[in-house]
Amino acid sequence: MSKKALITGITGQDGSYLAELLLSKGYEVHGIIRRASTFNTGRLDAIYADPHSAKSRLFLHYGDLSDASALSRLIGRIQPEEVYNLAAQSHVRVSFDSPEYTTDITATGVIRLLEAIRETGIRPRFYQASSSEMYGKVREVPQTETTPFYPRSPYACAKTYAYWITVNYRESYGMHASNGILFNHESPRRGETFVTRKITRAVALIKAGLQDKLFLGNLDAKRDWGFAREYVEAMWLILQQDQPDDYVIATNETHSVREFLEVAFSHAGLDWQNHVAIDERYYRPAEVDLLIGDYSKARAKLGWEPKTKFIDLVKLMVDSDVQALSDQLAGKVKPNH
Amino acid sequence: MPRALITGITGQDGSYLCELLLSRDIEVHGLVRRTSSLDRSRLNHLFSDPAIYGRRLFLHYADLDDPTTLRRVLLKVAPDQIYHLAGQSHVGLSFEIPESTCEMTAMGTLRLLEIIRDLPKPVRLFHASSSEIFGQPAICPQDENTPCAPVNPYGCAKAFATQMVGVYRKAFGLFACNGIMFNHESPRRGENFVTRKICHAAAAIKRGLQKELPLGDTSARRDWGHARDYVRGMMLALEHDQPGDYIFATGQLHSVQDVVERAFATVGLDWREYVRLDPRFMRVAEPSNLAGNAARAKQILGWEPVISFDEMIIEMTRAELAALA
Numbered sequence: 001m002s003k004k005a006l007i008t009g010i011t012g013q014d015g016s017y018l019a020e021l022l023l024s025k026g027y028e029v030h031g032i033i034r035r036a037s038t039f040n041t042g043r044l045d046a047i048y049a050d051p052h053s054a055k056s057r058l059f060l061h062y063g064d065l066s067d068a069s070a071l072s073r074l075i076g077r078i079q080p081e082e083v084y085n086l087a088a089q090s091h092v093r094v095s096f097d098s099p100e101y102t103t104d105i106t107a108t109g110v111i112r113l114l115e116a117i118r119e120t121g122i123r124p125r126f127y128q129a130s131s132s133e134m135y136g137k138v139r140e141v142p143q144t145e146t147t148p149f150y151p152r153s154p155y156a157c158a159k160t161y162a163y164w165i166t167v168n169y170r171e172s173y174g175m176h177a178s179n180g181i182l183f184n185h186e187s188p189r190r191g192e193t194f195v196t197r198k199i200t201r202a203v204a205l206i207k208a209g210l211q212d213k214l215f216l217g218n219l220d221a222k223r224d225w226g227f228a229r230e231y232v233e234a235m236w237l238i239l240q241q242d243q244p245d246d247y248v249i250a251t252n253e254t255h256s257v258r259e260f261l262e263v264a265f266s267h268a269g270l271d272w273q274n275h276v277a278i279d280e281r282y283y284r285p286a287e288v289d290l291l292i293g294d295y296s297k298a299r300a301k302l303g304w305e306p307k308t309k310f311i312d313l314v315k316l317m318v319d320s321d322v323q324a325l326s327d328q329l330a331g332k333v334k335p336n337h
Numbered sequence: 338m339p340r341a342l343i344t345g346i347t348g349q350d351g352s353y354l355c356e357l358l359l360s361r362d363i364e365v366h367g368l369v370r371r372t373s374s375l376d377r378s379r380l381n382h383l384f385s386d387p388a389i390y391g392r393r394l395f396l397h398y399a400d401l402d403d404p405t406t407l408r409r410v411l412l413k414v415a416p417d418q419i420y421h422l423a424g425q426s427h428v429g430l431s432f433e434i435p436e437s438t439c440e441m442t443a444m445g446t447l448r449l450l451e452i453i454r455d456l457p458k459p460v461r462l463f464h465a466s467s468s469e470i471f472g473q474p475a476i477c478p479q480d481e482n483t484p485c486a487p488v489n490p491y492g493c494a495k496a497f498a499t500q501m502v503g504v505y506r507k508a509f510g511l512f513a514c515n516g517i518m519f520n521h522e523s524p525r526r527g528e529n530f531v532t533r534k535i536c537h538a539a540a541a542i543k544r545g546l547q548k549e550l551p552l553g554d555t556s557a558r559r560d561w562g563h564a565r566d567y568v569r570g571m572m573l574a575l576e577h578d579q580p581g582d583y584i585f586a587t588g589q590l591h592s593v594q595d596v597v598e599r600a601f602a603t604v605g606l607d608w609r610e611y612v613r614l615d616p617r618f619m620r621v622a623e624p625s626n627l628a629g630n631a632a633r634a635k636q637i638l639g640w641e642p643v644i645s646f647d648e649m650i651i652e653m654t655r656a657e658l659a660a661l662a
Contacts, residue, residue: 108439108440111436148484153504165493286504
């Protein structure tokens with residue numbers, strides 16, 4: 001019988017890549033989706049089959065991290081061997097506008113899920129999607145699993161709570177519960193309001209003559225950017241270990257938004273300086289410092305390493321958005337991916 | 338007359354702070370939750386004084402999970418200072434009710450910050466943080482730069498609230514302070530906290546009302562101060578011209594065993610005849626090595642604890658004896 005995995009946040013960038021990976025490994029995959037009046041499963045279209053088909057191994061269930069009873073019921077019914085908690089209000093700038101909601105889902109949601117697991121008495125392995133934003137005002141460079149946290153946004157405070165409560169349930173109840181501390185990871189499926197995707201979409205539109213200006217915030221912000229498809233492999237590897245543990249997943253390189261602009265625009269034969277303008281509304285009230293992750297532990301224990309580095313990542317995102325736009329203009333529809 | 342608002346006013350710290358602020362001619366408003374038993378024993382002496390209640394002390398119904406009411410009360414009272422002391426504050430219980438601990442202690446603090454951020458008149462905020470945010474620290478004593486690494490649901494929630502106070506101070510320029518309070522006790526400590534439990538048992542055994550005292554691990558050591566000293570630190574933090582984070586601690590470690598011996602000696606009994614080890618009171622993940630370095634509070638605020646450990650346990654035990662007389 002195939003293994004069963006439950007993914008929260010399955011409709012997001014990471015969730016969709018992880019679902020594909022697990023299906024390719026023969027898992028039965030269950031995902032929790034929120035009810036919304038518009039469909040939000042676009043990233044799953046490629047793998048979603050008719051649930052009535054006998055061959056279907058992907059199942060979506062309505063639920064929400066704000067709904068403890070629903071979580072408990074779903075876990076009891078599905079009886080998963082692995083739970084990947086990827087759901088969150090994941091946008092840092094938005095977390096300053098909507099901090100209570102961010103905390104309810106990103107922090108309290110995790111303890112609801114852990115409590116639901118504890119209560120059902122089944123013992124799935126648990127993966128918590130932690131974030132490099134927890135390092136915030138960094139205490140050392142590069143950051144490792146032992147670097148203390150200094151969160152600088154409501155999102156980061158919520159993720160730090162989630163990290164510790166995961167460690168706490170591991171230590172208090174012997175759960176196989178692990179944190180992957182993922183540094184920024186991008187892809188053609190990245191949300192359109194994140195700076196990388198915002199840039200690559202703008203490049204496609206500017207190249208097609210449909211847009212002229214791109215408004216951005218802090219161009220000097222530096223991040224460690226990897227490729228999401230490779231990062232979900234690390235999530236799976238973390239749950240295959242005999243012992244639960246916490247791992248930094250990163251590229252150990254750091255690049256500025258400005259460098260991202262240079263590579264993205266020049267890849268499309270454009271000069272970014274002709275198109276980019278600054279809008280201070282996109283600045284964060286408090287910026288994080290130099291984020292760069294040392295993934296030695298993941299390499300040593302999981303045998304994981306990033307393959308796609310910065311320049312190739314930017315290029316593949318630009319290529320994808322250019323292709324998607326030309327498909328859209330040619331009437332082949334399906335924006336986004 | 339300056340106006341202060343206290344969340345958690347019915348608790349140990351809230352009641353001492355209320356007395357202190359009233360003695361400094363500050364008008365005090367407190368938030369209270371509706372319950373079917375009207376138990377405000379720590380405030381009864383103030384509540385029943387017509388010169389105080391309704392003139393300089395006012396209580397309002399509200400709850401940390403009810404943002405609309407919080408906003409309404411804050412707009413109506415328009416305080417100059419807010420002392421945020423409310424929370425599900427029992428570590429052992431936080432393993433029993435982790436979600437509501439998170440809801441009150443973590444989310445409740447955030448809701449308050451959100452409302453304060455939008456208030457028309459700037460207000461100073463004191464947040465009662467806890468040494469539990471440090472978990473089982475490698476370095477002893479701890480100071481304001483010691484990393485957070487909580488080991489229980491209570492500590493996780495307090496760490497969140499503490500960090501969020503820092504974020505709002507930096508991002509929105511709020512005058513918001515964290516007091517990282519190490520354990521502090523008094524005759525008004527909740528009955529299910531270990532010091533109070535021991536002092537109560539020693540007195541009850543002395544009065545012939547109880548036969549024995551079941552306890553968890555008595556070698557556990559803590560940095561224990563007196564709540565009356567600690568609420569003075571809270572007030573000093575908000576009187577300073579700059580907001581900041583401060584450790585409030587004695588720096589001295591004493592064991593549960595020390596409490597037992599001092600309490601039983603106060604009533605003139607030999608503890609060995611009455612104390613029994615009971616595994617039900619063992620914590621799942623027991624913190625240790627928690628001792629605070631309050632040098633910053635001393636240097637910047639001129640704060641120092643003045644009540645010693647022995648004086649405190651004697652006061653607590655005598656209060657229990659008097660209550661059972």
